[in-house]
Amino acid sequence: MHAHANLVEEVRELAARLGASEALARVARELFEELAEPFKGCRKVLCVQPHPDDCEYGAGATLADLADSGVEITYLTLTDGSKGTLDPSVEPRRLAEVRRREQERAAQVIGVSKLIWLDYPDGELPYSAEVRRRILEVIRGERPDVVMSPDPWLAYEAHPDHRHGGLLTLEAVMFSPLPLFDKGSQPHSVKVVVLYYTARPNYFHPVDRTFERKLEALKAHESQFAATWQTLELYLRVLAAAYGGQAGSTYAEAFRVLPTLLLHASALSELV
Numbered sequence: 001m002h003a004h005a006n007l008v009e010e011v012r013e014l015a016a017r018l019g020a021s022e023a024l025a026r027v028a029r030e031l032f033e034e035l036a037e038p039f040k041g042c043r044k045v046l047c048v049q050p051h052p053d054d055c056e057y058g059a060g061a062t063l064a065d066l067a068d069s070g071v072e073i074t075y076l077t078l079t080d081g082s083k084g085t086l087d088p089s090v091e092p093r094r095l096a097e098v099r100r101r102e103q104e105r106a107a108q109v110i111g112v113s114k115l116i117w118l119d120y121p122d123g124e125l126p127y128s129a130e131v132r133r134r135i136l137e138v139i140r141g142e143r144p145d146v147v148m149s150p151d152p153w154l155a156y157e158a159h160p161d162h163r164h165g166g167l168l169t170l171e172a173v174m175f176s177p178l179p180l181f182d183k184g185s186q187p188h189s190v191k192v193v194v195l196y197y198t199a200r201p202n203y204f205h206p207v208d209r210t211f212e213r214k215l216e217a218l219k220a221h222e223s224q225f226a227a228t229w230q231t232l233e234l235y236l237r238v239l240a241a242a243y244g245g246q247a248g249s250t251y252a253e254a255f256r257v258l259p260t261l262l263l264h265a266s267a268l269s270e271l272v
């Protein structure tokens, strides 16, 4: 009780000097240590991706680093990737098969333990209760400490699979502890979500040791990147160098970390 009284006084004084938003952001960092160390004590990560390649593109070097330190990594791929081509002669079902094999090879490079596929048609992931329930079932089955997904609030994200997939994943994380949702499966609380493809990062993971492995894993997605590899590699190096500059390393990947408690009705979620 005494500690709470101190906190109330502390935030009032901070707010008088810095404004309420900055004061709340600072206090949130004290209350939620996972904001500074989202993977501390983590044994299992579920990384959700709209298409085969997103986990590696958005977070591959971090995932490789976690896998090396013994964290179990599962990928949940929401669509079959069957329309990701500029070549009109490609048969979608054939492309889906190619991309599945590419994803298996890339996952091996990263050190992923398990691949789960929902196989919705590429570009047609519905924003629906059905998809949310299927993601919820995977969360309750896998029981991860951390769930990763694309940031659905990336302002100019035009791909519906990314917007829908990100939102539905966060909704599933929020419902997962509540037993009356999808009755029958065992409720599970995820501690923290880590969003990749974000323009509002609040956490930088140094990846000097594993950045080249991210590139190697991405090269396995030949159908996606072979034609534009040089441009892509430069973009990823520039991005990781900018985040590294901020993080004090050569390379880093950037994420928006949100404690699960902040995923609903919280004034803190935008401030942290």
Ligand SMILES: [Zn+2]
Pocket (backbone or CB within 6 Å): 050, 051, 054, 162
């Ligand atoms: Zn994608």
